[in-house]
Amino acid sequence: MASPLTQDFCRLVHSSDELPESVITSEPILQAVSVKKINAPGASGLDRYRVILSDGTHFLQGMLATQLNPMVDSKELDKNTVIKLKTFVTNVVQGRKLIIILTLEVVPWSGEKIGNPTNVEQAAPLAAPQSVLKPSTTANVNASKPVAKQPQKTAAAPMGPLYPIEGLSPYQNKWTIKARVTQKSDLKHWSNQRGEGKLFSVTFMDDTGEIRATGFNETVDQFYDLLQEGKVYFVSRARINIAKKQFNNVNNEYEITFENSTEIQPCDDESVPQIKYNFKSVGDLGDLQKDELCDVIGVVKEVGELGSVTSKATNKPFAKRDIQLVDQSGQSVRLTLWGKQAETFQADDEPVIAFKGVKVGDFGGRSLSMFSSATMALNPDIPEAHSLRGWYDAEGRSKHFQAYTSATVSNSDGQITKPSEIKTIGQAKDEQLGMSDKTDYFTTQATVSFIKSETFSYPACANPDGCNKKVTDEGSGWRCEKCDKTWPSPIHRYILSMNVMDYAGSFWITAFNEVAEQIMGISANELMEMRDNGNDVEFQRSFQKASGRTYNFQMMAKQDSFNDQPRVRYQCRRAALPDYPADSAHLVSLINSISV
């Protein structure tokens, strides 16, 4: 059988300083005669595979970009697999030339080894490398010092070969990327123990990936005005470092730092792609940990008032504005804008906005916050936005959206629980919620049948900072151990014990101060005063008035022991008046789930 391999490719690579663009894009076909895992994992912690690549006559070393790992894991790429190199770069590591394969295609092959290749390092160099693969019409006598294809006549020539962003690494120095600025930060000044200075950063993107780049001090003067969001540039001769992933969500294990020698040239090639998103559905934010960064697209359902907060850390005031985002998940989430963005934000027509790199918070279950490296695109021309717009205008607008609640906050193990499910009291008991080691959260619609009036509160510390600890009556005053203070009188706080029922059963639940106050309609202090004043009729009526009402209770079921017997305590964390349209929608979905 004729060899499918690209003849003399290994010698061409080995004898060229830098490969011509025509070779880089020629999609050579080689056989991977060996595929081995490298012992030292890469900076990303991912496995790295080394391949020995043969053209049938010689072999040389190659590395696989980590995104190709699944092909090795699945054995799609294995010993003696024939592959077509779709994108690759060459690199010299420890004096040895190797190929880094970024994307490849498997070429069908019997699995036999082709020929008896020898190490290209021992082979005689190729006399005229450029003639082998380069079409003769564009043959370039300076092929050993090639330049990439000129993209546009208005564009300046880049330095060195064009690299895909994906192919950049700290071990290369002669590279040029052609990339779009998808995000540009404001100019920032800093001052700390180690000194002071100014900086800005941008995110570059091409069709292989994205990378963050930062300029400090003099390079700010050189490049801050030149680099504009949305425009395309050639960038070369900058330093590449390991990225500190905790500070941005740009998907690259490396980042660029501009240096004085860095060259940046504008380019008006429109083929470079626009911003890339990896959207997380609003309903799936529970999958993410607090402080993770994510991309979200949603309809702006509500725009809050402009407000201001004072930072606890710096004592500086910040403008803030909350908006509510909804999507097809039926869930809504709050997103907070800060500073200038909060002040200038306007969206009264329920637009679609795509957010990139917003930070996940756990306030009220799940919330989002703009991060300095986050971007916001109003009605972007992307499929997800069009589909969201169509859905919202057709049906979403009239839908009820489930807001995140604190019932989705991380539990005592620090694990995130999903938005609480709706259960009947019978289901909560049948499913033994709260009987395991972990805390269970659920929502139940039930009616208050009875509220205990004998004990309904405890005397709490009157410290205005909200200590709320129990205080003891010492005759001369009420003493708080924690605050080491004695108060003339305590503040009574509810521990309200209620029996609630639905058609499937009843149970006793406890509501603490805020929820209990909402249910009773008056404070525990006021109630205590009635009792102390002997106002029994009014006192008893308060309990009767609060009974017979129906709520959607957000419940927490947790095990504890009483007289050495394990039992479940049901705590009510929130009580909301029933939302009948939403409840009906829930019933409809239950009915739909059982119909054929």
Added chain:
DNA sequence: CCCCCCCC
């Protein structure tokens, strides 16, 4: 070399 991203 920043890396704070705030509040309730």
